[in-house]
Amino acid sequence: MKPARFEYYDPRNLQEALEILHAHPDDGKILAGGQSLMPLLNMRLARPKIIVDINRIEGLNYVKATGTGVAIGANARQRALQTERLIGERLVVLREAGSFIAHPQICSRGTICGSLAHADPAAELPALAVALDAELVATGPNAARAIPAGGFFQSYFTTALQPDEILTEARFPAPPEDMAWSILEVSRRHGDFALVGIVAGLAVERERPVINRARLVYFGVGATPMRVNAAEALLIGQAPGEDAFDAAAQVAGQEIDPSNDIHATAEYRRAVAATLTRRALRAAMEKLKAN
């Protein structure tokens, strides 16, 4: 298990890293935590000619406040979701998600932006980014652009990032205060990739018990995180409760596009998605009541 030959660069500032990438179009790969990239290199499934290690670039390891949300730098580890006070104050669902994302050893090394850029369809962070309307900042040799998460994930391991761009920051706006969130998943072992997962958000009108906003984003069920608008629409205007949750769950189970593999059949995944929908909506509702 040794990687194929590559050239290794460890630039000390972002500009240098961008120049190296720009000089080697399509041949470069960014190394941050290495929890996805290193196995691919060692198994020789990926054979980039150039590795640009960004760990020694100062000023990219941060979780900071922006307006009402948080901005997470390219070198911030997944562990920060559990340890940073700001996450607990402003984006509780990210903290809850921290318990599903991989095993502790992996979270100590793996980065939040790395997981987003890797775009594994069964990973939690891409689904959270889509559900929470995050913006992903792609910095290129000449400029930076903020890409809405909804348009960032294009297919399996494929994003809107250009070969000479680095995902330097993930911006999560704080969700509206009247909205409650829940993340749930089913996997064979805790910390493994999800067979099916869901990020659900729910808001209920102040004066009467009627759902006025809903978010349902699934992961592990297609090429990218999948927002199911049809199921969301069924919730709007309904009384929050089992009838509405059931209807949304059934439609979600039909709308997603899961595959068969040795771990589970597509049919099983649809059934699990429906069950998780009910549970996640119940959990979100409990949180709304508690507030």
Added chain:
Amino acid sequence: MKIEGRFIFPASIQPVWELLIDPQSLQACTPGCKSLSEIGNDEFEATLEIGVGPIKGTFGGKILMREKNPPFSYSLVVEGSGAVGFVRGEGKLTLEQSEDDKTAVLVAGDAQVGGLIAGVGQRLLEGVAKQMMGQFFRCLQSQLGTRLAKSAG
């Protein structure tokens, strides 16, 4: 791994059949196809470079057309191998013309994928196969459009 699909072409059955057995369109539309050369009667040698994000593999292999029943059906047999694993598959393509002068192409196949890629990529194989088949037929659909426009002009 079962592979199934149904794709509609807005033309009668004969031009769709011709498109589906034309090596040039097959090469142009097969995702990652670097070369396709005829080595015998309905036998082709192909090189494919298949990439899913950073994961890339080169496969060399053979494609055979069998059981040709023009213009209604034929079978494709694909065998390929590379450093990251192998793939073997057989699929039947059936063409059906509907009354409104459209042709449906039905695909029913079975593929085995083995080696490293199947071991670590198991949870992605079917999805990626589905996606590649979709790309293949969407490309053929647009090729058909170009052909029909040319013959009309």
